[in-house]
Amino acid sequence: MRYLGLLPLLSPLPALAAGGGVVGENLLWLALILMAARLFVPLARRVGFPAVLGELLLGVVLGNLSLAGVDYFATIARDPIVAFIAELGVIVLLLQIGLETRLKDLIQVGPRATLVGCVGIAAPFALGAWFVGPLLLPGMTTHTYLFLGATLAATSVGITGRVFRDLGKLDTPAARIVLGAAVIDDVLGLVILAVVSSLVTAGSVSGGEVLWIIAKAALFLAGSIGIGRLIAPHSSRWLARLDAGPSMLFAQVLATGLFLAWLAHAMGLAPIIGAFAAGLLFEPVFLKDFETPAIVREIQPLLPAHDPDLAGRLMPVLARHAGHQHEHMIEPIGYFFVPVFFVLTGMQVDLRAFADPAVVGIALGITVAAIVGKLLAGVCAGTAGRWLVGWGMVPRGEVGLIFAMAGRQLGVIGEGLFSAVVVMVILTTVVTPPMLSWLLRPSRS
Structure with a gap:
C-alpha cells in the first residue's frame, strides 16, 4: 500500500x-x-x-x-x-509453442487428446445449459442457458501453454494432450457457438451448417500442416541459397505464422490455431541449411590442418544445433508482444463486480461448474496426468469473453450475467497457473 x-x-x-x-x-x-x-x-x-x-x-x-x-x-x-x-502477442505465443512441439508427439496422443477435447466441451456445456443455469438463474430463457453452456465450454490454451513453456514442461505427455485437445476444443467450441447463435437468430439450425464448420476446420488443419510440411524443406533450402543468415530464417518463420493465422481467421477459425499449425511445420532438420554453412565457414580457419575432413564430420552435429535456432529467434519478439496480451486480459477485470453479492454468488457457482467440467475431461487423460490435463483445460481467457460478448450482442446475456461470466473467466484464468505450478513441482512428479 x-x-x-x-x-x-x-x-x-x-x-x-x-x-x-x-x-x-x-x-x-x-x-x-x-x-x-x-x-x-x-x-x-x-x-x-x-x-x-x-x-x-x-x-x-x-x-x-x-x-x-x-x-x-x-x-x-x-x-x-x-x-x-x-492479439499479436497470443499469436506469437502459440507460434512459439508450435515450434517447440513435434508433430509426431501430438499424433501419438491424438486419440487421447480427441477424447479429452470432446469431453472437455460436452461436460461443461451440459453443466451450464441444463444444471447450473436453471439452478442459479431461474426464469431465464432456454437461449440464455445455452449461451451460458457455450461460454463454459470454451478453453484458452494460451495461458496453459505459457505455464508449461515457462516451466520447461512442453515435452511432457500432459502438455501434448492439452495442446491437442485445445485444437479439438476450439473447433467444437466454434460449432457450438454457431449452432446456439443460429438458434437465437433464426430459431433453427441446419445439419449442413454444422458439417460445414467441421469440414472447414478439418480442411484447414490437414491442408496447412500436410501441404506446409511438403513445402517447408524446399522453401527453406531455396531461401537459404539467397541468404543463409538468421534474418531470412526469422522472416520465414514469422511470416508463415502470421499468414496461417490470417488464413485461419479468414476461414472463421481462431487465428491462434493457424499460428500453432505454422509452428508445427518447421522441424529442425528442415532449417539446417540456414546457419550451418555460415558456422562451418567461421570455424574452418580454426580447424587443424592435418584433419581437413573434420568440418564434414562436424556438419551433422552443427546442423542439429543450428536447426533449433528458429525456436530461440522468435523469443525476443515474444518478450515484447506476449506480456501485452496477458496484461490486457487482466485489465478486463472490473473489481466493482464483486460489490454485488448476487453477481458474486452466480459467478462462484458457474466457476465451480467451469472447473468441474474440465476436470472431468482430465479423467480421460489416462496415465499422462489426470489432474494436470484437467487443470490445463480450465482457463477460459479471451475465448470465454468472446463467447459471452456474442451472447450479449444477441440480447440473451444481460449485464448481471455478463459480469458474472467475466468474473468466472478471470477466476479460471488466475487460479490455473498456481495450480499447474504446484502439480508440476519436482516433489510431485
Whole structure:
C-alpha cells in the first residue's frame, strides 16, 4: 500500500503522451506495460508462481486504478491499437509453442487428446445449459442457458501453454494432450457457438451448417500442416541459397505464422490455431541449411590442418544445433508482444463486480461448474496426468469473453450475467497457473 503514494507522480504522463496524439499515448502505455510486467514477474516467481500470473495480476491492478482515483489507464483496455498488439502477442505465443512441439508427439496422443477435447466441451456445456443455469438463474430463457453452456465450454490454451513453456514442461505427455485437445476444443467450441447463435437468430439450425464448420476446420488443419510440411524443406533450402543468415530464417518463420493465422481467421477459425499449425511445420532438420554453412565457414580457419575432413564430420552435429535456432529467434519478439496480451486480459477485470453479492454468488457457482467440467475431461487423460490435463483445460481467457460478448450482442446475456461470466473467466484464468505450478513441482512428479 505504501507505493500508492507514488501514484500522483504519474499525473504529468497523460499530458505528455497526449502531446503526441494517439501514437504518443500508445507508446507511453506500451512502455509502462512492458516495464511493469518485467518488474511483476520476479515478484510472482519469488512466491512460486509462474510469470504469467504476475502479468495477469498487473493487468488487474492497472485496470482498477480508477478505484484509487487514477483514471490514466482506463482507456488502454479499449484501445484498438493496443488490442491488436495483444492479439499479436497470443499469436506469437502459440507460434512459439508450435515450434517447440513435434508433430509426431501430438499424433501419438491424438486419440487421447480427441477424447479429452470432446469431453472437455460436452461436460461443461451440459453443466451450464441444463444444471447450473436453471439452478442459479431461474426464469431465464432456454437461449440464455445455452449461451451460458457455450461460454463454459470454451478453453484458452494460451495461458496453459505459457505455464508449461515457462516451466520447461512442453515435452511432457500432459502438455501434448492439452495442446491437442485445445485444437479439438476450439473447433467444437466454434460449432457450438454457431449452432446456439443460429438458434437465437433464426430459431433453427441446419445439419449442413454444422458439417460445414467441421469440414472447414478439418480442411484447414490437414491442408496447412500436410501441404506446409511438403513445402517447408524446399522453401527453406531455396531461401537459404539467397541468404543463409538468421534474418531470412526469422522472416520465414514469422511470416508463415502470421499468414496461417490470417488464413485461419479468414476461414472463421481462431487465428491462434493457424499460428500453432505454422509452428508445427518447421522441424529442425528442415532449417539446417540456414546457419550451418555460415558456422562451418567461421570455424574452418580454426580447424587443424592435418584433419581437413573434420568440418564434414562436424556438419551433422552443427546442423542439429543450428536447426533449433528458429525456436530461440522468435523469443525476443515474444518478450515484447506476449506480456501485452496477458496484461490486457487482466485489465478486463472490473473489481466493482464483486460489490454485488448476487453477481458474486452466480459467478462462484458457474466457476465451480467451469472447473468441474474440465476436470472431468482430465479423467480421460489416462496415465499422462489426470489432474494436470484437467487443470490445463480450465482457463477460459479471451475465448470465454468472446463467447459471452456474442451472447450479449444477441440480447440473451444481460449485464448481471455478463459480469458474472467475466468474473468466472478471470477466476479460471488466475487460479490455473498456481495450480499447474504446484502439480508440476519436482516433489510431485
